[in-house]
Amino acid sequence: MAEIVSKATIRDVARAAGVSVGSVSRALNGGKNVSARVARDVAAAAEKLRYQPDFQARSLRTRTTGMVGCLVSDVANPLYASIVQAAEARLRETGLLMVVANTANDPARERAMVAAFRSRRLDGMLVAPGSDENDRAWRDLATGGAPVVILDRDVPGEGDRPWPAVLVDHREGARTATRYLIGLGHRRIALLTPGARMRPGRERIAGFKAAFAEADIDPEGALICLQESSMDFAQGDALELLRRDRRPTAIIALGTRILAGALRAARDLGHSVPRDLSVIAVGDTDLAAVHSPAITALRWSLEDVGRAAAELLLQRLRGTGEGQSRALLPVDLVLRESCVPPPTT
Amino acid sequence: MAEIVSKATIRDVARAAGVSVGSVSRALNGGKNVSARVARDVAAAAEKLRYQPDFQARSLRTRTTGMVGCLVSDVANPLYASIVQAAEARLRETGLLMVVANTANDPARERAMVAAFRSRRLDGMLVAPGSDENDRAWRDLATGGAPVVILDRDVPGEGDRPWPAVLVDHREGARTATRYLIGLGHRRIALLTPGARMRPGRERIAGFKAAFAEADIDPEGALICLQESSMDFAQGDALELLRRDRRPTAIIALGTRILAGALRAARDLGHSVPRDLSVIAVGDTDLAAVHSPAITALRWSLEDVGRAAAELLLQRLRGTGEGQSRALLPVDLVLRESCVPPPTT
DNA sequence: GGTTGAATTGGAAACGTTTCCATACTGCGG
C-alpha cells in the first residue's frame, strides 16, 4: 500500500532490519564480513521499503560519480553521432552514464564544459577538441585526476607521454583513394575537406599529397580546397572549382554536407557523375550509399571508434595496467559507381 | 607557482579569507547579507586558490543536480540527433548538463535507465519512449518528483492531466502529402512507416487515410506498409510492393533508411523517379535534399522540437506557473522534383 | 547613552552515504 515511494534512506532500512547503518551498507555493497542473518534481514527490509541508494551521497564519500563526459563539436553530425552512440552503449554496460555536450568547436565553450565536468567530478571523459591547440583545457582536467581519451585528434600530450587516443588512419585512406583515382587516369583531383586545424584534415592532405608524390605526376593537379563544413560553402567552392579552365576530373569530398554541395554543383553545371566527374566520399554516410549513382566512399567504422574509446577509458578507470594507450583504426575504400576514367578531352 | 590545483575546499577559502565557511558560501552564492569586505576577501581568496565548488556536495544538500536526462531510442538516428543537439544547447545556456542514454526501444532498458536517472537524482528528463504503453516507468520517475517532458509520444498521463509533451503534427503532414499526390492523379499510394505502436506512425496513418476518405476515391489504393526501421527490410518490402500487379505509383517513406530502401528498390526494378514512381520523404534529411532528383519531403523542425522540449522542462524546473503543457509543431511539405502525375497505362 | 531592529557573522546541523575504529563475539588450541 505504501504510496509514498523512495524517501527511504539507508537509516530507514537499518531500523527496519534492526541493524546499524554500517551493516546495511556492507550487506548491500561489500558482502564482506556480513553474517547470513544480517544479509537476509537487510535484503528483506530494502526490498520492502523499495530502498534505492542515493548516488549523490555515495559519490560524495567515494569520490566517484559513475558518469563520464563526452565532448564533441556537434552530436547531430553523423560523423560523431555514431561514435557517441557506440561509446554510450559500451559504457552503459558497465553502469556508467554519459553526459554529452556540444562545443561547436568553440574553445571557450570547450574550456567551460571541461570545468563543468570537473566541478561535477565526472569520472572521465571522451573528447574531440575543435583544434589541436586547446590542450590547456584537457591539462586542467587531467590535473583533476580524471582520465581523458581523445577522439581522432593530435593533442600534444602531458609532458612525457601522449594522451590515450583513438585515431583513424585518414592518411592511408586518402592515399588509397587518391591512388585509385590516379590509377584510373585522373591527373587533376580536388580534395574538399575542412581545415587543417585538426588531425583528420591534416592527415588526409598528407595522404593525398603522398599519392601524387609517389605517382610522380604533376603535383599541380592536387587541388586542396579547405572548407567550412557547410553545404552552401561547399557548393560555392565546388562551383568555382568546376568552372576553371582546367577543372578537376575527380573530387574527394568529406562527409555529408560537403559531398552534397559538390554533387549539387556538378549537377548545376550539367556535369554528370561519373561520366564527367568522378567522386569519392570521405565517410560512408547514408547519402553516399544511396545516391544514384552510388558514391564510392572511404569508410571507417564509427562504432569501432566509439567502442574503442570507451574501452580505453574503462581501462584507465579501472586502473588495470596501462594496457595500450592508442588505437589506430583502418580506413577502407568501398567501390561503388561514382568513379570512372576521366573524359578524354 | 601552485602546481597542485583544485584540492581547495570551501574551508580552505574560509581560512584564507579569515571568515567562516558559512560566509564564504553566502558570499559566493547568495550575495545576500554579506558585507563588502567579506565579499572582497572571499572573492580574492577563491581566486587565489582557484576554488571550484564541488557540485556533488552541493547537490547532496540542495537536492538538485543541475543535470537532466534524455532518453531516446538512438542518438545516431538523424531524426533524434538534432533534437538532442538543440535541447542540449538550450539547457546548457542555463548551466544544465544533459546525460543521454539510448534505449533501442527496449522497455526493460527504459525502465533501467529511468531508475538510474532517479537514483542519480537528475533534475528532470526528456524522453521518447519506444512505445506508448510503458508509462509505468515514467510514473515511477514522476513519483520521484522530477519533471518529465515527452517527445512526440502519446503517453497516457498521470491520473488527471497529461504529461507535458512536444508533439509534431504528423497527421496533418501526412494528409497534406497524400492529398498532394492524389491531386496529381495518383490512386495507389504506399505509406512506408514504422509500426503504429508509437504516435508518429499512428498519426501518419490517420492522416493518410483521412486524405483518401476526403477525396472519395477507392481506399484500397491506400497501401500501408509497416516497417522495421532498417534499409534492408524497407528495400525488401518495397520490392514486393513494386512487383505487384497494380503497383503503387507513389511512395511516402519515413526517414533516411526506409527512404533509401525504397529508392534502391525502385532503381533495382528499373523504375525511374519521378517518371515511373513519385516519392515523398517523411523527414527532411540530407539524403532527401541532395538526392537526384531532389526528393519532395515533409519537413518539421527538429531543432524546434528540441528547443521546445527544453523550454517546457525549464518551466517545470523553475516551477514558474504551469505555463502551457504541450506544444504542437507544424509539418510542411517542401516541394522538389520527385513527384509528377502517374504514368498513363 | 540606551534601546531597538536590521544587517552581518560564526558555529553547527543537516544531506545520505561509506569507511574507519573499537568493541563484542565466536571457536579453537593450549
Added chain:
DNA sequence: CCGCAGTATGGAAACGTTTCCAATTCAACC
C-alpha cells in the same frame, strides 16, 4: 579455563556543501 585470532557489529567520523539559528555588530533614533 584462558588467551587469541579472526569475524561481525555498532557508532561515529568523514565527504563538501548549504542553511538554520543564535550571537554579535552596527547605525540610528529617541
